Amino acid sequence: MAEAPPEVTCQGLARTYGAGPDAVEAVRPLTLTFAAGQTTALVGPSGCGKSTLLRMIAGLEEPSAGSVGIGGQPPLAVRRRGGLSVAFQEAALLPWRTVEGNVALALRLARRPADPAAVAGLIRLVGLEGFERRRPAELSGGMRQRAAIARCLVTAPGLLLLDEPFGSVDELTRLRLNLDLPRLWQERGTTTILVTHSVSEAVLLSDRVLVLSPRPAAVVADIPVRLPRPRRAAMVRETRFLDLVDEIAAGLSEGGAAADRPLAAQ
Numbered sequence: 001m002a003e004a005p006p007e008v009t010c011q012g013l014a015r016t017y018g019a020g021p022d023a024v025e026a027v028r029p030l031t032l033t034f035a036a037g038q039t040t041a042l043v044g045p046s047g048c049g050k051s052t053l054l055r056m057i058a059g060l061e062e063p064s065a066g067s068v069g070i071g072g073q074p075p076l077a078v079r080r081r082g083g084l085s086v087a088f089q090e091a092a093l094l095p096w097r098t099v100e101g102n103v104a105l106a107l108r109l110a111r112r113p114a115d116p117a118a119v120a121g122l123i124r125l126v127g128l129e130g131f132e133r134r135r136p137a138e139l140s141g142g143m144r145q146r147a148a149i150a151r152c153l154v155t156a157p158g159l160l161l162l163d164e165p166f167g168s169v170d171e172l173t174r175l176r177l178n179l180d181l182p183r184l185w186q187e188r189g190t191t192t193i194l195v196t197h198s199v200s201e202a203v204l205l206s207d208r209v210l211v212l213s214p215r216p217a218a219v220v221a222d223i224p225v226r227l228p229r230p231r232r233a234a235m236v237r238e239t240r241f242l243d244l245v246d247e248i249a250a251g252l253s254e255g256g257a258a259a260d261r262p263l264a265a266q
């Protein structure tokens with residue numbers, strides 16, 4: 001059964017790696033709310049702290065300060081009951097399990113009943129029909145990423161966290177996933193937070209785009225995307241789409257100078 005989408009709150013959330021003169025401030029205290037059922041894209045320069053922020057929301061990284069609330073609950077508790085799913089750049093599939101086995105395992109780990117129809121449906125949706133019984137080593141990087149996305153979605157989590165999930169997927173498949181997957185989130189009303197380096201992908205997928213500054217991550221622009229859904233491939237050529245892309249790109253370039261240095265050097 002699908003979980004109700006939660007509101008996600010970050011209260012004074014910060015993360016510094018290391019200590020003393022070599023300390024690296026990845027995220028400076030951030031207070032943010034992600035509305036229930038909305039898709040928010042995080043864009044920002046490489047190394048600015050996007051993954052760190054996402055990992056703290058997922059409960060995979062301890063904040064140095066502040067807290068995360070997912071429907072008012074701590075991330076770890078939500079993750080343990082399968083209420084949130086995470087897909088990262090490197091698709092961490094179990095190498096000894098088939099595609100089908102990897103997707104089905106997510107249900108077992110969340111203590112949900114087996115659901116072969118849901119597993120088969122998601123494998124079809126991500127375009128891996130015919131590869132159900134293949135193991136990860138027999139798949140391309142992009143296929144592994146798609147299998148990981150199917151695994152994420154099978155528990156119908158209330159919160160979906162995606163870190164460059166389409167990084168190794170070819171352009172055509174990426175566009176198809178960009179159009180098809182949001183329909184699924186939309187039907188279920190999933191709260192989704194995703195990190196992407198592609199500004200047009202951010203616009204195509206999201207209801208809101210947060211532009212982050214160079215490290216330490218701070219929000220420099222908060223841009224609502226009021227394009228109708230479902231989004232269509234032809235939209236990427238429309239003026240209103242291109243205007244949003246320009247606005248985000250301007251936010252990125254106005255974000256300030258790169259700061260990939262230890263704290264002591266700033």
Ligand SMILES: Nc1ncnc2c1ncn2[C@@H]1O[C@H](COP(=O)(O)OP(=O)(O)OP(=O)(O)O)[C@@H](O)[C@H]1O
Pocket residue numbers: 017018024025026044045046047048049050051052053215260
């Ligand atoms: N485990 C760690 N130990 C020390 N420093 C870290 C660690 N993880 C990340 N950092 C540093 O924190 C900063 C932010 O990293 P993060 O991976 O969050 O950036 P990002 O915006 O996701 O980057 P990219 O877009 O390149 O994936 C970087 O300077 C990185 O070197």
